[in-house]
Amino acid sequence: MSGDSDTKLGPVRVWALAAGGMVGGGIYIALGVVIAVAAQWAWLSFVISGVIAVISAWSYARLSNKYGKSGGAFEFLEDMDRRKLAGSLSWLLIVGYTLTISVYAYAFGHYVAYALAGGEWMIRALAILIGFGLIGLNLLGVGKMTSVEVVIVTGNLAILVVLAVWGLSQWDGLQLVSGIEPRAPWASIVGAAAIFVSYEGFQLLTYEYDQIANPQKTFVPVLVSSAIFVVFVYVAVALGATMLAGALTVVEQKEIALSVAAKNAAGTAGLVAMTIAAAFATAAAINSTLYSTAKLAERIANDGMLPSWFDHENRFGVPDRPVVLIGIMATFLAIIGSLSSLVEAASLVFLVTFMVVNIIAWREMDDWRWIPAIAVVLSFIVGLVLIARLAVNAPVPLALLAALSVFVFVARPMILARVHTEGGE
Template sequence: MTGEGGLRRELGLAGVTVSGIGIILGAGIYALLGEATGLAGNAVWLSFGIAAVMAACTALSYAELSSMFPRAAAEYAYVSEAFGRKAAFVVGWLILASGVLSTATVALGFGGYVAGATALPIVPAALLLIAGLSALAVLGIRETALFAIAMTLIEAGGIVFVILIGLPHLGSVDYFVMPNGFSGVFKGAALVFFAFMGFEEMVKLAEETKDPERTIPRAVLLALAIAVALYMLVTVSAVSVLGWERLAASSAPFAEIAGAVLGEQAFAVITLVALFATANTALLLLVAASRLAYGMAAAGSLPAALGRVHGRFGTPWVAVAAAGAISAGFLFAGNIAYVANATNVALFLTFLTINAVVIVLRFREPDTPRPFLVPGAALGVPLVPVLGILFSVFLLFQLEAAVLVLGGVLLVSGGVIAVFRG
């Protein structure tokens, strides 16, 4: 069975949901927990709860739009319907930049883990990872999904393992200790919002999903709900075992929790799980970026070659190769942490726009079928997307000025290309 443009419809609800969980859980929770605890104290669970509400508003908007326009181009298709192709190109450009930069950053994280355990340097290890994942992504979406499912189970298993370790320690601390008050809790929420990102990548699998109008929205909500439940439980367990001061001082909090309770072998196991988590996140980011490039090429906004589908494997092999090659190129930029942070600007601007699209289309295309409808409206205006816009603006103002400038450069460059391409 093939979808639009020849992509094979291989994925059901379970496949899309697990892929989404794999992106959302990713490497973020393994790295962000300690820093967030330093801001919010034992109330870090509350930071995750607030971030979950902010993420859910935009996830609901994505769910409605994906039910209306189940296309691989995702954001490009949605924005094109509401604001035209030039605005859509700019948003697509921002998301593509975010995708390849994120892939490179996560691959370097993988290389760091490998370098710590072997003699292989960081960049060669990251290059090998991107090459191997690109080959897997070309082989087929079913093979990619099976690999992602296996990695996600390991990844989630590490989180469940930490939750179980913490169960005997529940009640050992005051879970409302806030060393920086509510201000610290809100700053922690802005930080850990990044750990919820990934639901926006799921919609790019629409043309490889069976019954996407219904499957994609359900998968987005299921994946986010499971991630929220795991995050809330693991944060409570973590502070129960170590307390916020010790947790905040740790650069590898999950591994330290396991080591504190079960010894060095458990420390090594959780480190290995983090290695799987980074590989899985890099794979799913690479797939999402290639599907967006494919969809934009099919719409005529990027070179037609990126829209080619492999005759045997049914995957957009040129788009995969291009996304992999560009990501690999960024590995040689050295320390790209500053550049990678610009992806946050791209995402927040995109989230703001996507929520606005939902509102505009409610008035412009009221009769278009919506298998999934965001609940709640006043005078015809859907309230959840309004909250999504406000949250996106709030998150933008949490970023440093230098990062906002770099994000602005990406925005302006996309606009200039859109104008000259007509």
């Protein structure tokens, strides 16, 4: 690790990184997707998935305190002596993070190209530029820049809050269904399923547990309060941006919905401010996710659950092979994938992961066990809805995910038995 990460992270920085990890890219692309599904109940979708996220943050933080080390779900399962499940879940997580990075690169390309009046080729070129640029920065050992990230997160949140307040000050309920068909309240469950990935970012902090100052005292309240804050931000932005642009405009221009809302509110100045916020937020989210995913891959390779090829560092101490492989795959997906498919495939991966972590919390905790139980039930319902939605509307991405899951849970042990690993499984 490099930069300023030698010093321990205080609660304010942890809070900012957790909130920023969630808001970093999610809201920029999720809003149009969720309004298309839940219409005027989009805000409720953010609340439903937010309840799962807040409880999951609580479970992650408490389990991290219990086991006392970095590593998140992988480490929890390892300490429970469930090494095979830990290995399979970690492979699935790497897939989820790769999809998430591709969503952020997709958002970066669209927001910046819109401000520059660029077309499809510029969008793709920008996605490639940010993908390869951040691979390069990571390889040079500047992948983790917590101070810079905190500044970006703060600016990003400030701009989003201003947009939300501006929109809410012009409240007109009809904007929530402007040009669209009103839907029944239970459509909010489908919406919650579609955009769950918007909340995944907080768990990256569990990989930095060793770097957090006094975590036994601060980690639970800091992680949970940041998740609650993000739920409020998402609800406020969902309502505020819709007031400024109208629901149908947000759906039609979902790739750049917040830029359209900001432009409607404050003209060119609004567009410039939102583009800068989106560009920095998505870039920072790509950077931190790529860094953390590569470190995770290196760690599990070190434990013999990925081929030892992944357990390699360059002269800057960076796990270079995972950085390059994950970065290239994510960039490729950003260029070829459709927004909804990427978002929803990633959502499914994280719903499964969070459900597993809440099951662990339910089993391993001595008190408050009903709290993760609620999240398990909610995740199960939302997950089933998402699978049904994908089966009906996007069977190909679902089939690919299913094949990948079979590969991860069935073929992975056979592959690891045949290739060189650090000690074997």
